[in-house]
Amino acid sequence: MSMELTENAPSVAGKKPVANKSWKGNIREYGMLIALVVIMLFFQVLTDGVLLKPLNLTNLVLQNSYIIIMAIGMLLVIVAGHIDLSVGSVVGFIGALAAVLMVNLEWPIFPTVILCLATGGLIGAAQGYWVAYYRIPAFIVTLAGMLVFKGLTLALLNGKSVGPFPETFQRLSSGFIPDFFGAGGFHFTSFILGVGLILFLLLSGLFQRNKQIAHQMAVEPLIFFILKNGALSLSAGYILYLMSTYQGLPNVLIIMALLISAYTFFTNKSTVGRRIYAIGGNEKAAMLSGINTRRLTFLTFANMGVLAALAGLVFAARLNTATPKAGVAFELDVIAAVFIGGASMQGGVGKVTGAVVGALVMGVMNNGMSIMGLGIDWQQVIKGLVLLAAVIFDVYNKNKSA
Amino acid sequence: MAAILEMRGITKTFPGVTALDNVNLTVEDGEIHAIVGENGAGKSTLMKVLSGVHPAASYTGDIVFEQQVQSFQGIADSEQKGIIIIHQELALVPQLSIAENIFLGNEQAKNGFINWQMTFQKTQALLTKVGLTDAPDSLVLDIGVGKQQLVEIAKALSKNVKLLILDEPTASLNEKDSDALMELLLAFKKQGMSAILISHKLNEVRKVADTITVIRDGASVATLDCVKDGISEADIVKHMVGRAMEDRFPPKTAVVGETVFEVENWNVFHHLRQDRQVVKNANLSVKKGEVVGIAGLMGAGRTELAMSLFGKSYGRNISGRIKLKGKFQQFDTVNSAVKAGLAYVTEDRKNYGLVLIEDIAKNISLANLDGVAPNGIIDATKESSVAEQYRTDLNIKCSNIYQTTVNLSGGNQQKVVLSKWLFSNPDVLILDEPTRGIDVGAKFEIYSIIDQLAAQGKGVLMISSELPELLGMCDRIYVMNEGEIIGELSAEQASQEAIMSIIMKAGSRDHVDGIN
Numbered sequence: 001m002s003m004e005l006t007e008n009a010p011s012v013a014g015k016k017p018v019a020n021k022s023w024k025g026n027i028r029e030y031g032m033l034i035a036l037v038v039i040m041l042f043f044q045v046l047t048d049g050v051l052l053k054p055l056n057l058t059n060l061v062l063q064n065s066y067i068i069i070m071a072i073g074m075l076l077v078i079v080a081g082h083i084d085l086s087v088g089s090v091v092g093f094i095g096a097l098a099a100v101l102m103v104n105l106e107w108p109i110f111p112t113v114i115l116c117l118a119t120g121g122l123i124g125a126a127q128g129y130w131v132a133y134y135r136i137p138a139f140i141v142t143l144a145g146m147l148v149f150k151g152l153t154l155a156l157l158n159g160k161s162v163g164p165f166p167e168t169f170q171r172l173s174s175g176f177i178p179d180f181f182g183a184g185g186f187h188f189t190s191f192i193l194g195v196g197l198i199l200f201l202l203l204s205g206l207f208q209r210n211k212q213i214a215h216q217m218a219v220e221p222l223i224f225f226i227l228k229n230g231a232l233s234l235s236a237g238y239i240l241y242l243m244s245t246y247q248g249l250p251n252v253l254i255i256m257a258l259l260i261s262a263y264t265f266f267t268n269k270s271t272v273g274r275r276i277y278a279i280g281g282n283e284k285a286a287m288l289s290g291i292n293t294r295r296l297t298f299l300t301f302a303n304m305g306v307l308a309a310l311a312g313l314v315f316a317a318r319l320n321t322a323t324p325k326a327g328v329a330f331e332l333d334v335i336a337a338v339f340i341g342g343a344s345m346q347g348g349v350g351k352v353t354g355a356v357v358g359a360l361v362m363g364v365m366n367n368g369m370s371i372m373g374l375g376i377d378w379q380q381v382i383k384g385l386v387l388l389a390a391v392i393f394d395v396y397n398k399n400k401s402a
Numbered sequence: 403m404a405a406i407l408e409m410r411g412i413t414k415t416f417p418g419v420t421a422l423d424n425v426n427l428t429v430e431d432g433e434i435h436a437i438v439g440e441n442g443a444g445k446s447t448l449m450k451v452l453s454g455v456h457p458a459a460s461y462t463g464d465i466v467f468e469q470q471v472q473s474f475q476g477i478a479d480s481e482q483k484g485i486i487i488i489h490q491e492l493a494l495v496p497q498l499s500i501a502e503n504i505f506l507g508n509e510q511a512k513n514g515f516i517n518w519q520m521t522f523q524k525t526q527a528l529l530t531k532v533g534l535t536d537a538p539d540s541l542v543l544d545i546g547v548g549k550q551q552l553v554e555i556a557k558a559l560s561k562n563v564k565l566l567i568l569d570e571p572t573a574s575l576n577e578k579d580s581d582a583l584m585e586l587l588l589a590f591k592k593q594g595m596s597a598i599l600i601s602h603k604l605n606e607v608r609k610v611a612d613t614i615t616v617i618r619d620g621a622s623v624a625t626l627d628c629v630k631d632g633i634s635e636a637d638i639v640k641h642m643v644g645r646a647m648e649d650r651f652p653p654k655t656a657v658v659g660e661t662v663f664e665v666e667n668w669n670v671f672h673h674l675r676q677d678r679q680v681v682k683n684a685n686l687s688v689k690k691g692e693v694v695g696i697a698g699l700m701g702a703g704r705t706e707l708a709m710s711l712f713g714k715s716y717g718r719n720i721s722g723r724i725k726l727k728g729k730f731q732q733f734d735t736v737n738s739a740v741k742a743g744l745a746y747v748t749e750d751r752k753n754y755g756l757v758l759i760e761d762i763a764k765n766i767s768l769a770n771l772d773g774v775a776p777n778g779i780i781d782a783t784k785e786s787s788v789a790e791q792y793r794t795d796l797n798i799k800c801s802n803i804y805q806t807t808v809n810l811s812g813g814n815q816q817k818v819v820l821s822k823w824l825f826s827n828p829d830v831l832i833l834d835e836p837t838r839g840i841d842v843g844a845k846f847e848i849y850s851i852i853d854q855l856a857a858q859g860k861g862v863l864m865i866s867s868e869l870p871e872l873l874g875m876c877d878r879i880y881v882m883n884e885g886e887i888i889g890e891l892s893a894e895q896a897s898q899e900a901i902m903s904i905i906m907k908a909g910s911r912d913h914v915d916g917i918n
Contacts, residue, residue: 215783
């Protein structure tokens with residue numbers, strides 16, 4: 001459309017707007033990434049190099065996969081301005097359901113997985129229904145859900161552990177992608193796949209940067225861009241190399257990579273993703289802009305349920321047994337990961353990649369402190385302080401820039 | 403008369419900006435001194451300096467209060483001397499009673515135990531002074547905004563106030579409550595109290611002020627004596643904007659065409675209290691290229707009418723028919739109303755119009771994301787070019803379209819909200835208080851945009867509490883009172899007196915139903 005408006009309005013057409021929103025704002029997003037690298041190096045030294053041993057790296061991925069999977073869903077819930085305390089209990093419940101179906105009733109794997117994911121979706125939807133359509137605070141609804149599904153897990157398992165799972169199912173968590181080159185020792189398929197992925201990310205980063213320049217958006221200086229991406233690619237490549245000298249890439253890492261890319265794209269590019277951010281930013285304004293705020297809130301919880309169910313399956317497959325204790329307090333790690341990753345308690349702010357980095361920060365600390373033989377007591381204390389420090393740092397930065 | 407307050411050569415800088423540049427202000431004992439200026443001119447900063455929010459060391463210049471140089475370190479210091487500010491956003495706790503609010507932080511207590519009898523007695527005496535008849539134990543959330551303002555004043559009186567500062571006290575009051583408040587100020591003046599009044603409403607400033615200080619761009623540019631010299635609104639505006647503003651409204655360019663929007667027998671009930679009808683049997687129509695006003699006091703049901711029309715976003719048990727572009731249509735959701743070509747620009751842009759933490763571009767595309775996202779995937783290039791277009795067309799002043807909207811001035815925020823709705827390409831726009839809290843220069847720009855919209859053949863329904871604005875902009879004006887449309891005036895018939903007399907007549911009619 002074209003409008004000719006007030007004559008006293010100076011024309012800005014043709015004049016290039018000077019972007020003064022500092023690119024330094026982006027540094028904050030990398031702050032946690034830098035912190036992650038520092039923490040890794042710190043523990044690498046303290047554990048005498050055990051942290052980055054191929055075996056341990058693989059373990060690190062396996063140990064944190066379910067937290068990362070749930071952190072993605074939790075990010076959306078928190079961005080929409082809510083919280084889900086029930087995810088830990090859902091992990092336990094779905095694991096128990098899978099065990100009862102596969103071990104006791106001898107169901108085949110595929111239908112079990114589908115039914116479990118659907119059940120997770122239903123659980124999320126049931127909770128989201130009250131939050132979205134009756135405006136019951138999510139804290140209350142999911143606190144109730146936490147108790148309910150913890151209880152149902154116990155009921156389903158009769159208080160006992162059920163296992164072991166069929167071997168094919170275990171591979172969901174403990175399996176590795178096959179090596180088509182068959183040369184023992186080094187896993188070429190994994191390495192080539194990983195290098196391809198890194199190149200793809202580099203190119204899309206460059207593409208994105210050029211597009212931002214075309215839009216006159218603030219970008220970081222070229223030298224910073226090169227340094228950042230160079231450092232990231234090299235460290236990713238190194239870790240990839242280390243894992244390839246062991247058994248290659250775990251299956252669950254592929255699942256995670258797919259989920260992370262899909263949800264990053266969804267949150268950044270899709271209209272539905274944008275609308276969820278708008279709801280968290282100002283629900284009333286979103287509603288008056290024609291956005292179906294209730295339905296989207298409902299779906300956000302349903303999505304969380306599916307991802308919690310997936311995490312439940314991964315966790316059960318990893319333990320190779322369903323226990324009544326499974327999933328206890330997982331919600332705390334997941335929520336901590338999302339906040340360490342820069343999401344805002346008020347909603348409307350947060351990134352998938354941030355949540356993943358947040359989960360990795362927690363994961364590396366868990367792993368490193370365990371290797372050092374630090375007791376679970378002090379581990380908790382330190383993790384709690386790191387969460388607090390990360391959020392204080394965030395708030396301090398925001399106040400400074402305001 | 404001696405001066406109760408002298409602020410001499412106040413200069414206050416923030417990193418990178420000089421907010422106040424050698425400002426002088428002298429308030430005589432027992433006068434009402436008005437401070438006027440555009441948004442961002444530095445009025446609030448000056449008051450923050452005076453009240454100690456910006457402590458003594460953070461500015462240069464002298465504050466002389468009651469012949470003594472003061473160096474306030476915080477609000478407590480200035481309040482102790484009897485300088486009390488009532489802010490635009492009221493600082494009352496809605497869930498507490500009037501009495502509890504008045505003595506909040508100053509509880510009538512002995513050894514930590516509150517003496518309720520004394521609290522209520524003192525409250526009663528204060529309420530009588532400000533002319534409030536509500537019981538001291540009524541909750542603040544149960545009384546209207548006008549009364550809440552009076553509670554704030556009662557609270558100030560409880561602190562032994564010598565200089566009362568009112569920051570935009572009537573911004574959210576209707577005309578009746580505003581008049582009452584101004585009368586109260588004049589009554590206090592007779593009793594010898596001094597007051598500083600900050601206001602955008604030049605008519606009320608002219609009515610009560612003895613002296614007016616105009617602040618522009620952080621400097622005090624003029625001090626006008628209202629008593630001796632005859633000051634007109636045009637004089638004040640001239641000093642405020644630094645140039646003469648002959649025309650406060652743009653010339654009309656639109657041609658009125660056929661009817662585009664009709665509402666028949668529209669009824670709406672309160673969203674919580676089902677027995678309370680907030681819109682009663684409303685009938686109205688808007689033609690293409692026509693700007694139609696809805697006048698009425700606050701609480702007349704205008705916003706409720708507008709929001710209920712807009713996809714039933716307010717109220718329940720809604721009945722009636724809407725005809726848009728010649729077709730009867732039913733809008734059960736906001737989305738269906740937007741898709742059909744209706745837009746509603748809210749009266750409360752911060753809470754209902756903008757996602758303040760998001761940038762300009764994302765706010766503009768929000769109501770029509772499909773317009774920048776074929777297949778549900780957002781095209782960033784398209785989105786930014788749309789935002790750039792509106793930035794140019796509506797003259798949104800910002801460093802770039804990726805600036806977050808929370809940092810924009812009121813006028814520019816309003817332009818972003820307008821852009822959002824223009825991008826949804828509506829046939830009919832409902833504008834609810836489109837210039838509330840916007841300074842004079844930006845108001846003219848908003849009026850020009852409205853005129854341009856009409857010239858493009860869109861129908862505009864404009865709700866406003868500022869009668870001069872309705873009279874200056876509208877082709878036709880409906881008058882609403884207590885949920886009913888009680889009158890309709892053409893531009894020729896309409897005048898401030900005509901509208902007010904319709905409202906007053908309806909008020910004295912005492913709830914007789916079905917006038918039309």
